[in-house]
Amino acid sequence: MNSTDTDLHPRPQWRRPEWLSLDGTWEFAFDDADIGRAEGWHDGRPLPLSIAVPFPYQSERSGIGTKDIHEIVWYSRSFTVPERWREQDILLHFGAVDYVTEVWINGRLVGRNRGGHVPFSFNIAPFLQAGGNRLTLRVEDRQDPCQPRGKQSSSGKPVRIYYYCTTGIWQSVWLEPVPAMRLDAMRLVTADQGGALALDVRLHAPAGGWTVELDVLASLDDDAPVVASASADAARASAGLRVQLDGARPWSTTDPHLYGLRLRLVRDGVTLDTVQSYAGLRSFVARDAHFHLNGQKTFLLMVLDQGYWPDTLLAAPSDDALRADVEWIKRLGFNAVRKHQKIEAERWLYWCDRLGLLVWEEMPNARNWSLEAEEALLAEWERAVARDLNHPSIVAWVPVVESFGFPALRRHASQQAFLERLVMRTRRIDPTRDVIDNDGWEHTNLTDVCSIHDYSQPAEKLVARYADTQRTGQPPDKGWYKDKPLFLPGGSYRGQPIVLSEVGGFLMQPAGVPEAERDRLFDYYGNARTTDELWLRYRDLMEGIAGLTALAGICYTQLIDVEHEQNGLLTYDRQPKFDPDALAALHRKLFFPAG
Numbered sequence: 154m155n156s157t158d159t160d161l162h163p164r165p166q167w168r169r170p171e172w173l174s175l176d177g178t179w180e181f182a183f184d185d186a187d188i189g190r191a192e193g194w195h196d197g198r199p200l201p202l203s204i205a206v207p208f209p210y211q212s213e214r215s216g217i218g219t220k221d222i223h224e225i226v227w228y229s230r231s232f233t234v235p236e237r238w239r240e241q242d243i244l245l246h247f248g249a250v251d252y253v254t255e256v257w258i259n260g261r262l263v264g265r266n267r268g269g270h271v272p273f274s275f276n277i278a279p280f281l282q283a284g285g286n287r288l289t290l291r292v293e294d295r296q297d298p299c300q301p302r303g304k305q306s307s308s309g310k311p312v313r314i315y316y317y318c319t320t321g322i323w324q325s326v327w328l329e330p331v332p333a334m335r336l337d338a339m340r341l342v343t344a345d346q347g348g349a350l351a352l353d354v355r356l357h358a359p360a361g362g363w364t365v366e367l368d369v370l371a372s373l374d375d376d377a378p379v380v381a382s383a384s385a386d387a388a389r390a391s392a393g394l395r396v397q398l399d400g401a402r403p404w405s406t407t408d409p410h411l412y413g414l415r416l417r418l419v420r421d422g423v424t425l426d427t428v429q430s431y432a433g434l435r436s437f438v439a440r441d442a443h444f445h446l447n448g449q450k451t452f453l454l455m456v457l458d459q460g461y462w463p464d465t466l467l468a469a470p471s472d473d474a475l476r477a478d479v480e481w482i483k484r485l486g487f488n489a490v491r492k493h494q495k496i497e498a499e500r501w502l503y504w505c506d507r508l509g510l511l512v513w514e515e516m517p518n519a520r521n522w523s524l525e526a527e528e529a530l531l532a533e534w535e536r537a538v539a540r541d542l543n544h545p546s547i548v549a550w551v552p553v554v555e556s557f558g559f560p561a562l563r564r565h566a567s568q569q570a571f572l573e574r575l576v577m578r579t580r581r582i583d584p585t586r587d588v589i590d591n592d593g594w595e596h597t598n599l600t601d602v603c604s605i606h607d608y609s610q611p612a613e614k615l616v617a618r619y620a621d622t623q624r625t626g627q628p629p630d631k632g633w634y635k636d637k638p639l640f641l642p643g644g645s646y647r648g649q650p651i652v653l654s655e656v657g658g659f660l661m662q663p664a665g666v667p668e669a670e671r672d673r674l675f676d677y678y679g680n681a682r683t684t685d686e687l688w689l690r691y692r693d694l695m696e697g698i699a700g701l702t703a704l705a706g707i708c709y710t711q712l713i714d715v716e717h718e719q720n721g722l723l724t725y726d727r728q729p730k731f732d733p734d735a736l737a738a739l740h741r742k743l744f745f746p747a748g
Contacts, residue, residue, distance in 0.1 A: 161472055163248060163325045165503040166543055167339070168429045175232060175288075175326040179206045181217070184225040189291060195257040197287040200229050206326060207248070209319040211309075213464040222309040226321050228290040234281060238330040243281065245288070246274045248324025248498060252300060253293040259286055268533040269294070269301065270496040270517055271540060272324075294320040299526035299558075301533055303494035303517025304459060304715075305467075311716035313673050319467040324498050334358040335426040336365070336418050341543045342393075344432045346447040348401030350381075352432075354416060356390040363420055365392040370413030373431055373507075377413055384419075403447045404433030404545045406488045409509030411545075433506060433545030439587065439601065439650050442626065443705045444548075446511075452744050453511065453652060453706025455489040456482055456722070460497050461715045463725050472500055477727065479504040482712060485722060485729075486737030488745075491515065491654065491708045494554065496537045505546035513549045513654075513708075514541060515592070518557035526558060527571050534575065535582060542583040550579050550586055555593040555606065555634075562595050562641065569641055573597050592654055594632035598644045606655035607633040608710075610679040611690070612697030615656070622651065623703045634677075650705030656698070658710035659690050661719040661730075672717050684730045691722075692739060699743035 162168045180200035182189070194200070208215040210226065234243060247254070251269030255262065258280035266273040280286075296307055306315035335357045343351040354365050366384040370377040380399075385392040402410045414430040437446050444451050458478065462470050469475050475498065482490050489511035492501075496517065505512050516534045519526050534552050541547055552575045553559065559568045572590050576599040579588045587601035594606065605628060609615040622628055628651050632639055640646065658678040663671065681687035698707055714721035722736070723729055729736075 161500075163246065163327055164499055166430045166499070169329060169331065169427070171238075171330055173235070173328040175230065175328060176206050179204050179228050179230040181210065181229075182227045183223045184227055184291075185223055187225055189225070189227055194227055194229075195255075195262075195289045195291065196260045197229070197289065200227055204228070207322050207324050208465050208468050209251075209321055209323050211317050211319065212466045212468065214468075214470065220309055220317055222296060222318065223320065224293060224295050226292050226294075228292070228322065229288065231285050231287055232328075233285055234328065235330075241278070241330040242276045242333055242335075243278045244274045244329045244331055245277045246272060246325075246327050246329060247322070248272050248326070249496070250290070250292055250322050250324075251294050251319050255291045257289040260289075267529070268536065269319075270303075271533055271536040290322070292321045294318075298521035299519050299523045299529070301517045301519050301530055301558075304461075307520070311718075314718065316461060316716050316718075317466055323466075323468040331357075332418075332426045334418065334420070336416055336428045338539075339414075339416065339428075339430060339543065341432055343395075344434050344545065345436045346401065346403035346434050348398035348434060349395075350398060350412075350432060350434065351393065351395045352414075354387075354392050354394065356387060356392075356418065358390050358418075360389045361387075361420075363387040363390075363392070363418060365394065366417040366419055367394045367396070368415040369396060369398065369432075370415065373411050373413050375413070375429070380412070398434070401434050404435040404506075404509075405447055406451075406509040406511060409433065409507060409545075411506060430543070431506070432543070435545050437511075437548045437586075439705075442648055442650050442703070444650055451488070452704075453489050453708075454487050454740060454744050455491045455511075455513065455654070455706060455708035456485070456487045457493050457655065457708055457711040458482070458490050458713070459493045459711065459715055460495045460501070461713070461725075467495065469498055469501070475501040476504045476508075478712070479508050479510055481723060481727065481733075482510060483508055484733050484737060486740030487709075489513070489548075489706070489708075490712075491551075493711075494518065496540075499540070502541060502544045502546060506544055510546055511548050512544070512546045513551055513589070514538075514547050515551040515554060518553055520558060522559055522561065522565075522568060530558065531575060531578060535578060538579055538582045542586075548586060549589055549602065550583070551589045551592045552576070552579060553591045556591055556595050559591075562591075563638065569597060573599050576600070589654075594634070594637040594639055596640050596644055598640075598647065601649060602654075602705075603628050603639070603646055603649045603651045604654040605629075605632060605639065605651065607653055608656065608658050608678055609633055610657075610659070610694065612693045615694065616697040616701065619701050619703070623701055626703055651703060652706040652708070653698070653704060654706075654708045655710050656707050657691065657694055658720045659687055661687065661714075663717075663719065674718060674720075678720060688731045691736075695739060695743055 181204035182200040337357040
């Protein structure tokens with residue numbers, strides 16, 4: 154990865170011209186006896202194993218590949234900082250490390266982080282020495298059911314809806330030189346299809362006489378013409394900028410146009426820092442129980458995507474692999490995706506922005522409840538929302554799914570109060586998008602979407618369950634799974650869009666496995682013996698759903714087979730199970746007849 158190749162920048166929405174990847178071969182060690190700290194493994198000594206970063210040790214691509222559970226691991230590597238960076242702060246960035254991380258440079262503790270799904274960084278300039286430097290990490294990843302774990306199995310082995318674990322580094326590590334006084338972050342306040350663009354910029358600087366300048370470029374090409382400019386003086390460490398773009402070109406799923414943004418921090422006529430970003434101008438609102446993209450009624454045809462790969466597990470094999478998954482979703486005729494129990498690498502969202510795919514972003518949940526679990530979930534979720542709130546592709550936030558981590562939600566008033574708190578805290582960070590409080594069932598009064606998980610099949614049975622909804626616009630009182638109530642006590646449906654946010658899930662029957670020995674998934678999902686049978690079941694389901702015009706959207710489970718869960722439209726190695734063009738044609742005919 155080249156330090157000037159902006160096409161591969163780990164943070165496409167916040168790019169400076171220079172950066173240096175630390176992905177590649179690191180030294181590695183297991184520390185099952187938890188002796189590393191006491192013995193001083195952070196002092197720069199060599200570690201006995203090698204691992205390919207950013208792939209978790211459980212993956213084949215890591216070079217280790219054992220699926221055994223090791224709750225404490227260490228990483229180390231040497232690196233050299235370019236001499237021209239020496240007079241600047243130098244940020245060490247981690248895309249994601251699961252779960253508790255301690256970082257040393259040259260034997261000195263730089264900092265700690267808790268949270269396995271969101272980025273963190275440290276200024277390591279004060280810790281560097283001339284010539285070579287040594288970076289060491291200790292990572293602790295307990296099999297704690299109160300830790301946000303997403304789809305990671307408590308046994309470490311795939312079973313039912315859970316898969317192999319991911320421990321340690323699983324997204325990119327990189328260095329970035331930055332000025333001491335610099336631009337820190339940007340938030341798009343308004344970016345609508347009418348051409349109104351407003352953003353707030355925060356500074357890494359004290360209050361003072363700063364000026365922030367903005368150029369809006371006609372496209373993402375760095376050499377594209379400037380179509381609008383603005384500047385604002387910042388007496389404090391933030392500034393607001395507003396422009397109106399004449400003849401604005403909206404962002405949509407069929408024309409995902411992006412404008413380039415160039416921000417500068419200026420003091421006394423001298424430019425101190427420059428950052429490049431981008432924006433898509435679009436509106437996405439709910440009206441009359443349906444969604445509207447740029448004023449046009451839009452059916453949300455989603456597919457569930459869990460973001461696993463056979464040889465790299467939760468980590469993406471490459472940027473090309475992230476792009477290819479988005480391209481497959483588009484090619485199959487979906488206009489949206491629900492990323493399930495995973496905060497995906499930022500470059501995946503970049504490709505959703507570039508290629509025009511609507512996204513529901515979802516937090517990986519814990520499995521058990523405690524007060525500490527609530528705080529861990531909230532702290533990490535707030536960071537995820539803050540990281541991703543400028544992506545035009547994202548149209549909804551989903552902090553909790555199917556009451557994961559809240560097993561007594563119906564009976565526990567404080568758990569219900571926390572769920573409402575999650576919604577309100579999400580809105581405080583980003584008031585511009587819908588928030589689904591608890592996707593699937595057991596909603597509070599605050600949910601912006603009435604989302605329902607329903608694997609009823611065949612189609613005739615599913616359609617019958619929603620006959621009254623089609624007639625009255627009211628959802629059923631109970632969900633499909635164990636008669637779970639759709640709303641919690643005191644809650645009720647209040648006219649929100651109704652989305653069947655999990656449907657289908659047809660499993661392929663595993664060859665040579667007797668019915669009594671199949672995974673318990675077969676107790677809940679329909680199944681098919683051949684791909685021809687799968688196609689007929691899928692077509693039947695979609696034809697039935699298309700007649701339920703009271704629905705605002707659906708999400709089919711799922712895009713890709715994952716381990717034993719063989720219910721994808723694509724196999725685990727991303728091969729279609731039937732003609733993708735025929736599938737796209739079916740979707741156009743049923744859900745987008747006007748093109």
